Amino acid sequence: MYYWFKGGAIHSAESGIAGTLLDDKFVKMYHSNQLAEQGQFKEGLKVGTWKTWHSNGTIESVQNWKKGLKCGDYLRYDQNGALAESGKYSKDLKTGKWVNFEKNDTLVYKKGTLVPKKQKLSKSQEYRLKEEQAKIEKSQKEAQQLEITQDANTLTSYKEATKEKEKAEKERIAKEKAAEKEKTAKEKAAEQEKKKAADKAPKKDSKTKSFFKNIFTKKQ
Secondary structure, eight states: OEEEEETTEEEEESSOOOSEEOOSEEEEEOTTSOEEEEEEEETTEEEEEEEEEOTTSOEEEEEEEETTEEEEEEEEEOTTSOEEEEEEEETTEEEEEEEETTTTEEEEEETTEEEOOOOOOOHHHHHHHHHHHHHHHHHHHHHHHHHHHHHHHHHHHHHHHHHHHHHHHHHHHHHHHHHHHHHHHHHHHHHHHHHHHHHHSOOOOOHHHHHHHHHHHHHO
């Protein structure tokens, strides 16, 4: 933040300067001539230690600045001079532990962002939380075991089904071979029976032999 003087007043902006940059000690007073603020400017930027006071004259705050950015320790006091708040800045951002003594509260910041507090639990709450966590872990293990078992059962079923298919295929091939063998045997047996029948049947005389046989019969 830059500060400059123009038209009898002090102006400030992050950019767009339109006057003479402040570059010296700075003092601000209340209408009662009581000191209100004191610090140092360098080329329009706050530097060093800056202090403010309550209208009753007690110190209000102490803040360090570096090149226009808040840095280091920050202290704030109430009108009675008691410390009300303490913390630190880093490059204009709240950082670390901030204690508010008026509210008896402590907050933690990281790069200007408030870090959520961890909830404090009673012993009974901690015990129940551990029990719930144990149940969750047990359920997860059981689910994993069930998944492993299901995978094993699926693999076993697949293997058994494959074996059954292979067995059925072997049986089919064996039946086909047996049927083919039986068919061949039947055809061979039929051929043999046909041959036997042919061998047993009376043989017919040739035409020449029958002619001479008839002539011989007539002469007698």
